[in-house]
Amino acid sequence: GKKTKGKRKIEVKIIENEDDRLISFSKRCIGIYKKISELSTLCGGEILFIIFSPIGKSYSFGHPSIETIA
Numbered sequence: 001g002k003k004t005k006g007k008r009k010i011e012v013k014i015i016e017n018e019d020d021r022l023i024s025f026s027k028r029c030i031g032i033y034k035k036i037s038e039l040s041t042l043c044g045g046e047i048l049f050i051i052f053s054p055i056g057k058s059y060s061f062g063h064p065s066i067e068t069i070a
Helices: 018-043
Strands: 047-052 058-063
Touching: 018 047, 018 058
Parallel strands: none
Antiparallel strands: 047 058
C-alpha cells in the first residue's frame, strides 16, 4: 500500500491560525528564494524581489545586487 498521501491540490485561502500562517510563510519564503535564484542563474536576468511578512518584516533578494537594480 501507499505510505504517503501523495501530491494533493491545496485550496488557496488564508490560514486562520496565526502561528500556522507564520510557519507557512517562512517555509514558502525559502522556496521562493530558491526559485528566484534558479531563475536568475538560468536566464541571466536581473531580479529584485521584496516581500513583507504578516508581521511587517521585509525580506529582499536581488541579483546581481539589490543596490544595482534599485
